[in-house]
Amino acid sequence: MFLKKKKDAEQVLLPVASADIERVRAHCRALVRKRAMISAGVGAVPLPGIDMVADLGSFASMVEDINRAFGLTPEQIERLQPRMRVAAYEAVGALGGMLVGKLVTRELVLKLLQKSGARLAAKSAAKVVPLAGQIASAAIGFALFRQMGNQHVExxxxxxxxxxxxxxxGPV
Known part of the structure; x- marks a missing residue:
């Protein structure tokens, strides 16, 4: 069951039933896998730095899509009923990750990626070795992207x- 609130002909949907949350979760995890595979493909390109630029944009877009699917973008939260808005902000503050309910910027994503600095360094260094390095870089990129995406989904x-x-x- 989704809660709906109409305002200016727009509806804000927030999954409230456990089955709905699980359905959105499964959809978002599939989205993460798809974007991680794309990241791996870009990571295999032998040009240094191109993967990092692509990952920043792709990850920021993916986080926004995940937040939107759960009804947790800043705009969606602001359109909720007051008690729901308070509950959402309290939950984001207490449980949420760094990107839940926030306006996602490349700087914010870069800050998050820097926490995984060792893996990013290994990914960049692996590109120096022909073919095997590109494969290793793609594998590291896929694993890192998927792990960070799934953490955000959770x-x-x-x-x-x-x-x-x-x-x-009851009826809201």
Whole structure:
């Protein structure tokens, strides 16, 4: 079941039933896998730095898509009913990851990627070795992208479940 709130002919959907949260979770994890494969493909290109630029843009876009799917973009949260908005912000503050309910910028994503600095360095260094290095770079890129994407999906799931627990189970 999704909660709906109409405002200016727009609806804000927030998954509140466990089945809905799991459906959105499965959809988002598939999105992460798809984008991670694209990242791996770009990571195999032997030009240094091109993968990092592509990953920044792709990851920022993916995070926005995941937030939107869970109803957790800043705009969606602002359009919720006041008690739901408070519950969402409390859950984001207590449980959410660095990117849940936030305006996603490349700088914010870069900051997150820098926390995985050793793997990024290995990915860049691997490109120096012909063919085997490109394969290793693609594999590292895929694993890193997928891990960070799935962590964000799980953070959104925790926030959505916390908000769902605070929602009255009657007509809203």
């Amino acid at each position: 953070a959104c799931v925790r926030v959505a479940r916390e908000v769902a627990d605070k929602v009255p189970h």
